[in-house]
Amino acid sequence: MEARKVQKNDFTNLLELEEHIYPLVDVDTPNVYRNLFPYDEIPKIAFNDRIVPHNMQNEIWITDTTFRDGQQSRTPYTTEQIVKIYDYLHRLGGPKGIIRQSEFFLYSKKDRDAVYKCLEKGYKFPEITSWIRASKKDFELVKEIGLKETGILVSCSDYHIFYKMKMTRKQALTHYLSVIRECLETGISPRCHFEDITRADIFGFVIPFCVELMKLMNEYQIPIKIRACDTMGYGVNFAGAVIPRSVQGIIYGLIKHAGVPSELIEWHGHNDFYKAVSNSTTAWLYGACGVNCSMFGIGERTGNTPLEAMVFEYAQLKGTLDGMDTTVITELVEYYQKEIGYKLPSRTPFAGSSFNVTRAGIHADGLLKNEEIYNIFDTEKFLNRPPLVAVSKTSGLAGIAHWINNYYHLDEERQVTKDSELVAIVKEWVDKEYEDGRITVITDNELVCVVTDSCKKLGFIL
């Protein structure tokens, strides 16, 4: 299968212009931005107050790296698990393919088996793409399997170029361009992973490199994607922050100074400074069409941008889910727990067991009066997860009543209130537990026993 041809673009004038403005700066010693990354101090965020305009595109999307970056940091998934998760991603992304692509390793037979099985499904979305070693043999393999695109690592900070690859910028650029040309010769579309872009020299290396890539794209008429990888999570989204840490500054530079079309730009975030989600949203807002995510954010160190979070960011920015089926997120939580043995931290937004559980008595009282007061949205509708109240020392009568109503799915006429006799008896039992020195919350099983006993005594049927 041949890579999709790019629309004939006339970047020629722009490219000639930019080439002169931003030539490669081939430094003798690495620029490691010691002012921003002193290493023995906490990294710094500096500002020059240059403001770039919003530039969100009409069509934005999510790409998935659950089986690549996500899998790198955990026990590998079995083929069966990959196929099952791929199925869930297909349903979650909906018919418009908001989850547009998913990338797969092709290294081992097991990796390739998973790709063949997922291809057999015949889904248009997520389109299957690959991640390989950058060699002619591997490009041929991508082609043989019938994929259109592959990821290629093009680390771009001097940390990588000088310290890891032991090259100069000029040598790295020459090497990358020859590998990418080889990929294009095979007819495969390269997705260039600009590793460590948030510590790279944007005007001295990244933009001159992108300008060369856009020239190659013109020459071969095959799309070349730029994935901006915030490998260490240093990106920030504050207006006026300086590059290379500024997410909007990087995206603006790629579009305006290197002539990269928005639909060929993806942001790939990490969560080391808790910014993976807001940085990814920022990349959308400033012109990148794609954000690359992994399910539940499972990935290197603190993880990648969680895919489920970007589903809700999408809906908030666009005002519509565009056909995405968010209830699949809850199915995935259950699948990860039961079949993969991965339990999410309970407070994980949208997915953890406690994400919509209220513990404080005073809040529980609010929930009981009207669930909108303490629930982010109709979590039962969108995630099959009605808001819950965990019973603890501070739950009070309202909290216990709410727990009973939810746990037993009582419809409006049958609901108990904080004045119900049943609630009073359960509360008495709960109070006694804490008077006797208990410090943990009361479990559902314990409450079921107490409620069952109390109902028997009162002659109630729930």
Ligand SMILES: CC(C)C(=O)C(=O)O
């Ligand atoms: C290895 C690269 C491509 C990456 O995933 C990252 O920079 O996070």
